[in-house]
Amino acid sequence: MMDYLLIYYIFSFIIGSIIGSFLNVCIYRIPKGESIVYPPSHCPKCNNRLKWIDLIPIISYIFLKGRCRYCKEKISIKYVLIEFFTGVVFLLLAIKYGISLDYLKYATLFSLLIVISLIDMETMNIYLSTTLTGIVFGLIFLIAQGVLENYILKEYMYYISGAIIPAGIIALIILLTGGMGWGDVEICFISGLFLGLKLSIVMLIASFIIGALISLVLIWGKKKTRKDYIPFGPFIALGTLFALAFGDKLLLWYLNLI
Numbered sequence: 373m374m375d376y377l378l379i380y381y382i383f384s385f386i387i388g389s390i391i392g393s394f395l396n397v398c399i400y401r402i403p404k405g406e407s408i409v410y411p412p413s414h415c416p417k418c419n420n421r422l423k424w425i426d427l428i429p430i431i432s433y434i435f436l437k438g439r440c441r442y443c444k445e446k447i448s449i450k451y452v453l454i455e456f457f458t459g460v461v462f463l464l465l466a467i468k469y470g471i472s473l474d475y476l477k478y479a480t481l482f483s484l485l486i487v488i489s490l491i492d493m494e495t496m497n498i499y500l501s502t503t504l505t506g507i508v509f510g511l512i513f514l515i516a517q518g519v520l521e522n523y524i525l526k527e528y529m530y531y532i533s534g535a536i537i538p539a540g541i542i543a544l545i546i547l548l549t550g551g552m553g554w555g556d557v558e559i560c561f562i563s564g565l566f567l568g569l570k571l572s573i574v575m576l577i578a579s580f581i582i583g584a585l586i587s588l589v590l591i592w593g594k595k596k597t598r599k600d601y602i603p604f605g606p607f608i609a610l611g612t613l614f615a616l617a618f619g620d621k622l623l624l625w626y627l628n629l630i
């Protein structure tokens with residue numbers, strides 16, 4: 373039994389790093405308005421098409437010592453970090469959810485969040501094509517879950533309100549203070565649609581706390597000043613990770629408290 377589990381975990385990490393490699397393509401191409409499927413991966417410097425062996429996540433980077441096989445141009449370590457991070461997220465989801473619809477659902481959510489928040493970090497922009505994809509996937513999983521578990525209206529509303537309430541809170545912050553961006557409303561909406569009401573509240577609070585802490589570190593380390601725009605999308609992604617990892621226990625503890 374243990375052996376099967378171990379194989380599943382290793383498999384999850386490998387699939388995650390392969391997906392991570394595809395997410396890199398999305399992060400690179402979506403802001404340029406390019407197709408994410410065509411043309412096949414090529415070196416941005418010398419345009420040589422990459423062979424399958426160059427596309428093996430993590431390993432090919434180590435093997436090629438972080439350089440293009442043809443022109444020896446340095447490849448950013450960012451790509452390999454995203455592959456590794458996606459692999460780790462998929463592994464953690466496999467450990468927590470086993471083989472289940474939830475595993476598939478949250479693996480999809482994190483793939484979306486990684487693309488959206490990395491593009492947000494690099495371009496300070498959130499693209500409607502990515503958020504719409506997120507909402508469509510969120511609805512597909514909600515319907516699949518509803519069919520499998522015989523949801524009634526109340527349960528559908530639990531997820532819909534999970535999307536609307538935190539997104540509404542951020543919209544209110546924008547209207548009142550002018551801070552944050554409408555893209556943050558969209559990411560929050562997606563995450564909440566996948567999480568449902570309780571976990572999405574945990575997600576929102578956790579994103580604010582993580583955001584405040586990281587911003588303080590960045591300002592303290594003089595990487596950013598108080599006036600700089602610090603994208604909030606990545607904090608929502610981290611807040612979602614936190615909500616999935618600790619949300620249930622935290623809610624239980626809180627309910628015992630009151």
Ligand SMILES: [Zn+2]
Nearest residue numbers: 415418440443
């Ligand atoms: Zn090259």
